[in-house]
Each structure stands twice: as structure tokens, then as C-alpha cells.
Amino acid sequence: METKSRRQKRKESLLAKNQKKHQSWLQDQKSQRMKRKSGDFKLKKENKIKNSQSQFFKENDIVQRVSELKSEKDHEVNKSKMVKGKKGLKRTSRTKFEEYLEMEMPNSDMLAQEDLELERKLTKKLKVKGGKLRGDDDGLNILFEDVPSALESWNKEVLDEGFSDEEAVDPFSSKKRKKKKSVEQAFEDDMTGDSTSEASELKEHAETALEEISAKAPSRKRRRKRKSLPQGQEDDMAGETALGVSQLSESHDAEVALDEASAKAPAMEGNVKYVAPHLRSCARNESEEQTQMRRRVRGLLNRLSESNVESITGEMATIFRSVSRSVSSQIISEEVLASCYNGPRGNEQHAAVFAAFVAGMASLVGMDFSAKLMALLAKIFEEEYLKEDNLSLRNLTLLLSYLCIFGVCSSDLIYDFLIMLSKRLTEIDVSTILTVLQCCGMKIRGDDPATMKNFILSVQNRVNELKTSSGDGQAKINGKRMEFMLETICDIKNNKKKPKEDTVQHTRIKKWLQKLRVEDILIRGLKWSKLLDPDKKGQWWLSGDMASATDNIEEVASRIDKEALEAQKMLELAAAQRMNTDARRAIFCVIMSGEDYIDALEKLLRLDLPGKQDRDIMRVLVECCLQEKVFNKYYTVLAAKLCEHDKNHKFTLQFCLWDHLKELDSMPLIRSMHLAKFMAEMVASFTLSLAVLKTVEWSNPQMLSPKRIMHxxxxxxxxxxxPDKLIWNMFTRIAVTPELETLRQGMAFFIKEYVVKSTKKVNNKFKVAKKALSNIEGVLM
Structure with missing residues (x-):
């Protein structure tokens, strides 16, 4: 064990000594504070007791003097009844008792009034109710338990004098009438004969003194009680002369009970029973935090306009992230739809602003927000359809149309919605179809003309059914709204209807949404029936809110196992194809597992590869194409879409093809054939031009090996x-550029020597290409 040095021991002892000194100083300070507090409270208590005792002694002295004077008068009256009776009747001078009352009673009344006023001020400042301090219990109520108020001291001493409990509790109440009656009875019993005049005078003086005290003291309490009463009860109370302290204490107790209940309310909210996510829609009791959030969201939406949609969307995204996703999605979706369909007739500008807000929120917080909002929109639409509220239906339809225009939902959802309406084709349905076609009819026609044809056929079939039905159906067909809808459909079908030109504000909003990459949040394959599905099957955005079904657990587990097995096989295949980095393996798995080119394109764009790793996309794609046993056009379409999305992919593809052209001598014939077909497809789709062949040395016979010639x-x-038209356009693209003269000459020589001589069928095509190569003006067919 290590021995401490002398210096360390001295240091430790010094520290212990200082700590003891500090503790003793703290105890001394604490004891001094307690002494000061106890001294202050004792002083206050003594002052209050002295004031209350002085007030009572003065009032008690008055009562004793009154009784002494009464006894003296009675004695004198008994001595000389007959002599002084007549003098008493004719007396005009004041008695000593009257002078004493005039001298003493105002002073005692003023003292009582001052004490009551002081106590009222103290209770108001300290917020005392029911004898206890309001607010959190910090232990001060225990100190005040032994300090009596003026009323309590009055009650105690009056009880000692022999009054009843009721009289002591309520000295100024209407029960004082009993006291006056007892005084009157005493006067009547004691006074006899001709002494009735003096007795009546004495009784009048006592009554006036008591009435002055009772009228002045509780006046403020009587006014306060009247204010708290309803109008009817206030009228009933107008006739009463005084207010009882017992009634005041009851009202104080009721107020204290209410205050305690309101203070316990927030604490009760914190102990709310847990409700499962899928049952929260049933229990609509919102917490205080959710209510405040709803109020903030409503305030922001009320200020939403085309000029501030960007800033408000940013603030709303911050609010969205402050609580759970399910709660925030529900509150914001409800408020957005309430702002749209509740209210006056909405115009397209109003719907466009809210649709842009939804698109911006979905870009910032995720696609599930827009999916939940559209599901709620479909539910509210069906509810308003049953109510036949044309105004709400039009507002909701405009919002849905602009959600399609701004890229939140695809045209598939709009077509499914229109076909559903065309099967019923009531007056409300006709009005809704017209709203959709006028707002986004040309856009959905451009997106999917084949589905537009199916919709038109559906409308025509329904109209024919109505024609063959009774006269009521004939009246519906001949309606002006129906005629206008059919004319609009014909104009869209024949491409006669001009698409609406975007305003300056809409153009600015679309540019802002492009910066947010709104194309990434487009929900495809969504149907109106899926949004309204009561079983919620296929609604992937409700995964956290749905109770898991126990009957299909085995099915889900088997599907997960199957997907995991497929993923493992895909990774093994990627390793066999020399995909030696994580980025290349991910790209390979996306390309090979895509359902179609659209699915693969969306997944590739969502990879968001850092740095220059996105160049691997095109290299992996070309490699996959060349590895196939049979040429697959899937790769050419996907490559064309990638080049259309980003020009960097086009340059990467060009360099990749040049690298493969250098390896033609060592390349297997099947890969060479696939590469030739891939390049032909790229040139025919105008993704690349024939200028990609400018690296080939056509004039050098030594460079044209048999494998190169074959390729x-x-x-x-x-x-x-x-076709000839397409060939003309392909060769014309390189005819305009003067720098490509050597390419044009070498290409014409190669085609004439190696292609036309071996296959005579392409002679006519070669003539078209030769003319196109000399087309300096660049005129396309």
C-alpha cells in the first residue's frame, strides 16, 4: 500500500477543515433565516390578535354600558313610577346614554371597517381562499393555521360570552334579528307601567346602532355576491338586508373545488391510457400539444398564397418533424382538406396553391404524407357525394386535378376516378367530369392516350344505356351540362382543345418543385378503389397505423424469405459478373430486378450515389446488355431515359462505347453483335449521333481487321x-458539321465496299444515306 506524503496529508486535512467550516456557516445562516421568519410571523400574529381584541373589547364595552344603563334606569323607574312617567313623556333634553352613543359608536364602526378592509387586502394579495394559500403547497399553510382572522377572533370571543354557534359564525347575517327580538323581549319583560316611553327610546337607539354596523360592514361582500349571481337570483336578493358569512364560505369552498379540479386536469392528461395506433382514429380526444399544433397549422394555411408557399412549406415541414409522423400527417391533411372543401366556391388558383404546398411537403418529408392526404381526400369526397354538396365536390376535384398536374399522383388515378364517375353519370358526376377535363384533360391525354380512349368508350356506352332507358334518362342526355361535357370530350379526343398556358406564378412554383425533385415523389399505379378500400389492403402508407392480421403472417413470412433468397442469388450473380464495389452491386441488382424500365429508372435515381459513382450506372447497364444471350431492348430504352434525364449519362455512355470499340479484336462475336445492335438503337432514338464513330480510322486498311469489319x-x-425517313434524319445530323468530313467520306467508302457489295438489298437505303450525307442545309424529313 502506498504511503501518502506529508504534503498530501496536510492538503487533505486542510480541505476537510474548510469543508467543516463551510457546513457550519451554512447551518448558521439557515438558523438565522428561520429565526427571522418566526419573528416576523410572531409580530404579525400579535398585531392581528391585538387589533381583533381591541375591536371586540370596544364593542363589548358598549354592550356592557348599555346593560348597566338599562339596569340603572329600571331601578330609578321602580323608585318613582308615577312622578317621572309624565316627565319622561314630555322630555326634550338628551340623556347621557344618547350622548355616549353619539360619541363612541362612529369610532368603533370605523375601526371595524378598517380591520375588515385590511383583511380583505391581505387575502387578495396572498390569494387566500378557504383559509389556505392557493397554488402549490410549499408548507406556508401550516404556519398560518394558528393565526386567527378578525372574524375568527370575533366568533371565539362571542362564543365565550354565551352566544350561540350560529350567531357567532354569522354576526352580520339576518339571524341578528333573533338577537334584536331577544332584546325587545327583555325590554317588554322588565319595563312595566308608565316606563314604556323610556323603554321605547332605549330600544330605538339600540336598533339604530346595530343597523348602522350591519349596513356598513358587509356592504362589499353583498355587492360581490350579487355580481356572481344570475339575473333572476340577483332580483331575489335585492330585498335582503345583509349577507351571511356562512354563504360566503360555501361559495369560497365551491371556488376552491373548481380551482383544484382545473389544476388536476393537466396532470390527468399526462396519465392517459395508451391507445393502439389503429384505434386512435376512434378516440378523437386530442392532447393540449396536438390542439396547439392544429392551431398553428391552421394559422399558416390561412396565410398561404402563391408568393409565400415556399416559406410556409418550410415552416410546416419543421412542425411536421416536431411530433410523430402519423399525428402530424393526420392533422395537416385534415386542415388542408378543410381549408379546400369547407368554404366558398374555390377557384383554380386556390387549388393550385394548396396542391403545390402538398407537393412541396411530400418532397421534404416523404411520399407517405401525400398518399395519406389523397386517401383522406377520397374518403371525404365520397361523404360529400352522398350529401350531394356540389360546392365541396368541385373544390375537392380541383385539388385532385392540380395534384396530378404538379406530379403528386399519376394520370392512372385520374383515369380510374373518371371511369368510376362515367359508370354512374348522374348530374353530379357530369359536373365533376367536366371540372377534371377542363383542368387537366389535355395533360392526362398526353400521358396516356390509350386510357383516354377507354374512358371515352365508357362514357359512350353509358350514354347509349341512358338513351335506351325511360324518358327520365332521355331528359338527362338532353341537358345542357351533358351536351357540354360530350363536346369537351370530343375536343380532347380530336386534339382541338388547347392546353392551358401556365401563368407566371405557376411557372415559378413548377421551378421550385423541380429544385425539390418532385418527380421522385410521384405515386404510380394508385387506384381510386384502393384509396377507399375498407380493409386497407395495399395501402403501404398505413403500415404503422394498421393492426397486423394474424391470418396472413405465414404468407408474409414466406414472401420475406423468398425475397431474401432472391437478393442473395442476385448478389452472387453480381459477383460472377465482376461487380467488385458496393455501388456497382447495387446498380446491378436494381437493373436486373426492375419490373420494367420505369421501375428501374426510379430506383436508380433514388440511389443518390455520391461523387462520380453515378458514372458506373451506364457502364454496368452496357455490360449487362452485352452479357445477355439474346439482345434485349430493355437496356436501350433504359439507357435512353437515363440520357434524357441527365446529360452526364450521355457523355458517360459515349466514353463507354469508345472503350468497347477498342476491344473489338478480342471481343467474342455474340458481344460484338449485341454492341452493334445497342449502338444502332441509340442512334435511331437520337440519344446519340453517328458522330460516335469518329474515333474509327476508316481510311487505314490495317486498322480494319476482320472482326472490326464484321462488327x-x-x-x-x-x-x-x-424506314427511309429515319435513315435520312440519322445521316443528316452529321452532314451539317464541317469537322466531320473525314467521317462522312470514310463511312460512305466502308458502306459501299463492305456492306452494299455483300447484300444488294440495302442498295436503295445506301442511296438515301448518301444523299443525306451531302445535305448541307440540314433539312429533315
Whole structure:
């Protein structure tokens, strides 16, 4: 064990000594504070007791003097009844008792009034109710328990003098009438004969003194009680002369009970029983936090306009992240839809602003927000449809149309909605279809013309059914609204209706949404029936709010196992194809597991690869195409869409093809054939031009090896399979540029020597290409 040095021991002893000194100083300070507090409270208590005792002694002295004077008068009256009776009747001078009352009673009344006023001020400042301090119990009520008020001291001493409990509790109440009656009875019993005049005078003086005290003291309490009463009870109380302290104490107790109940209310909210997420829609009791959030959301939406939609969307996204996603999505969706369908007739500008807000929120917080909002929109639409509220239906339809315009939902949802309406084709349905077609009819026609054709056929079939039905159906067909809808459908079908030009504000909103990459939150394959599905099957955005069904657990587990097995196989295949980095393996799995080119494109764009790793997308795609046993156009379409989305992919593809052209001598024939067809497809789709062949040395016979000749023969034969018009346009693209003269000459020489001589069928195609190469003006067919 290590021995401490002398210096360390001295240091430790010094620290212990200082700590003891500090503790003793703290105890001394604490004891001094307690002494000061106890001294202050004792002083206050003594002053209050002295004041209350002085007040009572003065009043008690008056009562004793009154009784002494009465006894003296009675004695004198008994001595000389007959002599002084007549003098008493004719007396005009004041007695000593009257002079004493005039001298003493105002002073005692003033003292009582001052004490009551002081106590009222103290109770108001300290917020005392029911003898206890309001607010949190900090132990001060225990100190005040032994300090009596003026009223309590009055009650105690009056009880000692022999009054009843009721009289002591309520000295100024209407029960004082009993006291006056007892005084009157005493006067009547004691006074006899001709002494009735003096007795009546004495009784009158006592009554006036007591009435002055009772009228002055409780006047403020009587006014306060009248204010708290209803109008009817206030009229009933107008006739009463005084207010009882017992009634005041009851009202104080009721107020204290109410205050305690309101103070316990927030504490009760914290102990609310847990409710499962899928049952929270049934229990609509919101907490204080949710109520405040709803109020903030409503305030922001009331200020929403085209000029501040960006800033308000940012603030709303901050509010959205402050609480759980399910609660915030529900509150914001409800307030957005309430602002749209509740109220006056909404215009397209109003709907466009709210749709842009929804698109911005979905871009900032996730696609599930917009999906939940559309599900709630469909539910409210069906409810308002049953009420036949045309105004609400029009507002909701405008919002849905602009959600499609701003890229929140696809045209598939709008088509499904229109076909559902066309099957009923009532007057409300016709009005709704007109609203959709006028707002976004040309856009959905451009997105999917085939589905537009199906919708038109559905409307025509329904109209024919109405024609063959009774006269009521004929009246519906001949309506002006129906005629206008059919004319609008014909104009859209024949492409006669001009699409609406975007205003300056809409253009600015669309640019803002493009910065937020709104194309990433487009929900495809969504149907109106899926939004209204009561079983909530397929509604992926409700995964956290739905109770898991126990009957399909095995099915879900087997599907997860199957997907995991497929993912493992895909990774093994990626390793076999020399995908040696995580980025390349991820790209390979996305391309090979995509349902179609749209699904693969969306997943590739969501990878969000850092730095220059996005260049691997095009290299992996070309490699997958060349590895196939049979040429697949899926890769060419996906490559064209990627180049259309970002020009960087186009440059990467060009460099990738040049690298593969350098390896033609060592490349297997099947890969060379796939590469030739891939390049022909890229040139035919105008993703690339024939200028990609400018690195080939056509004039050097030594560079044209048999494998190279075979590859370029397959390339030009694939190009000559396209129509003449397309061939003309492909070769015209390189005819305009003067720097590509050597390419044009070498290409014409190669086609003439190696392609036309071997296959005479392409002679006519070669003539078209030769003319296009000399088309300096660049006129396209």
C-alpha cells in the first residue's frame, strides 16, 4: 500500500477543515433565516390578535354600558313610577346614554371597517381562499393555521360570552334579528307601567346602532355576491338586508373545488391510457400539444398564397418533424382538406396553391404524407357525394386535378376516378367530369392516350344505356351540362382543345418543385378503389397505423424469405459478373430486378450515389446488355431515359462505347453483335449521333481487321432496317458539321465496299444515306 506524503496529508486535512467550516456557516445562516421568519410571523400574529381584541373589547364595552344603563334606569323607574312617567313623556333634553352613543359608536364602526378592509387586502394579495394559500403547497399553510382572522377572533370571543354557534359564525347575517327580538323581549319583560316611553327610546337607539354596523360592514361582500349571481337570483336578493358569512364560505369552498379540479386536469392528461395506433382514429380526444399544433397549422394555411408557399412549406415541414409522423400527417391533411372543401366556391388558383404546398411537403418529408392526404381526400369526397354538396365536390376535384398536374399522383388515378364517375353519370358526376377535363384533360391525354380512349368508350356506352332507358334518362342526355361535357370530350379526343398556358406564378412554383425533385415523389399505379378500400389492403402508407392480421403472417413470412433468397442469388450473380464495389452491386441488382424500365429508372435515381459513382450506372447497364444471350431492348430504352434525364449519362455512355470499340479484336462475336445492335438503337432514338464513330480510322486498311469489319457491317445493316425517313434524319445530323468530313467520306467508302457489295438489298437505303450525307442545309424529313 502506498504511503501518502506529508504534503498530501496536510492538503487533505486542510480541505476537510474548510469543508467543516463551510457546513457550519451554512447551518448558521439557515438558523438565522428561520429565526427571522418566526419573528416576523410572531409580530404579525400579535398585531392581528391585538387589533381583533381591541375591536371586540370596544364593542363589548358598549354592550356592557348599555346593560348597566338599562339596569340603572329600571331601578330609578321602580323608585318613582308615577312622578317621572309624565316627565319622561314630555322630555326634550338628551340623556347621557344618547350622548355616549353619539360619541363612541362612529369610532368603533370605523375601526371595524378598517380591520375588515385590511383583511380583505391581505387575502387578495396572498390569494387566500378557504383559509389556505392557493397554488402549490410549499408548507406556508401550516404556519398560518394558528393565526386567527378578525372574524375568527370575533366568533371565539362571542362564543365565550354565551352566544350561540350560529350567531357567532354569522354576526352580520339576518339571524341578528333573533338577537334584536331577544332584546325587545327583555325590554317588554322588565319595563312595566308608565316606563314604556323610556323603554321605547332605549330600544330605538339600540336598533339604530346595530343597523348602522350591519349596513356598513358587509356592504362589499353583498355587492360581490350579487355580481356572481344570475339575473333572476340577483332580483331575489335585492330585498335582503345583509349577507351571511356562512354563504360566503360555501361559495369560497365551491371556488376552491373548481380551482383544484382545473389544476388536476393537466396532470390527468399526462396519465392517459395508451391507445393502439389503429384505434386512435376512434378516440378523437386530442392532447393540449396536438390542439396547439392544429392551431398553428391552421394559422399558416390561412396565410398561404402563391408568393409565400415556399416559406410556409418550410415552416410546416419543421412542425411536421416536431411530433410523430402519423399525428402530424393526420392533422395537416385534415386542415388542408378543410381549408379546400369547407368554404366558398374555390377557384383554380386556390387549388393550385394548396396542391403545390402538398407537393412541396411530400418532397421534404416523404411520399407517405401525400398518399395519406389523397386517401383522406377520397374518403371525404365520397361523404360529400352522398350529401350531394356540389360546392365541396368541385373544390375537392380541383385539388385532385392540380395534384396530378404538379406530379403528386399519376394520370392512372385520374383515369380510374373518371371511369368510376362515367359508370354512374348522374348530374353530379357530369359536373365533376367536366371540372377534371377542363383542368387537366389535355395533360392526362398526353400521358396516356390509350386510357383516354377507354374512358371515352365508357362514357359512350353509358350514354347509349341512358338513351335506351325511360324518358327520365332521355331528359338527362338532353341537358345542357351533358351536351357540354360530350363536346369537351370530343375536343380532347380530336386534339382541338388547347392546353392551358401556365401563368407566371405557376411557372415559378413548377421551378421550385423541380429544385425539390418532385418527380421522385410521384405515386404510380394508385387506384381510386384502393384509396377507399375498407380493409386497407395495399395501402403501404398505413403500415404503422394498421393492426397486423394474424391470418396472413405465414404468407408474409414466406414472401420475406423468398425475397431474401432472391437478393442473395442476385448478389452472387453480381459477383460472377465482376461487380467488385458496393455501388456497382447495387446498380446491378436494381437493373436486373426492375419490373420494367420505369421501375428501374426510379430506383436508380433514388440511389443518390455520391461523387462520380453515378458514372458506373451506364457502364454496368452496357455490360449487362452485352452479357445477355439474346439482345434485349430493355437496356436501350433504359439507357435512353437515363440520357434524357441527365446529360452526364450521355457523355458517360459515349466514353463507354469508345472503350468497347477498342476491344473489338478480342471481343467474342455474340458481344460484338449485341454492341452493334445497342449502338444502332441509340442512334435511331437520337440519344446519340453517328458522330460516335469518329474515333474509327476508316481510311487505314490495317486498322480494319476482320472482326472490326464484321462488327460495323452488323451496325449499318441494323441501321438500314429502319424506314427511309429515319435513315435520312440519322445521316443528316452529321452532314451539317464541317469537322466531320473525314467521317462522312470514310463511312460512305466502308458502306459501299463492305456492306452494299455483300447484300444488294440495302442498295436503295445506301442511296438515301448518301444523299443525306451531302445535305448541307440540314433539312429533315
Amino acid at each position: 460495323f457491317r452488323m451496325l449499318f445493316e441494323a441501321i438500314f432496317e429502319y
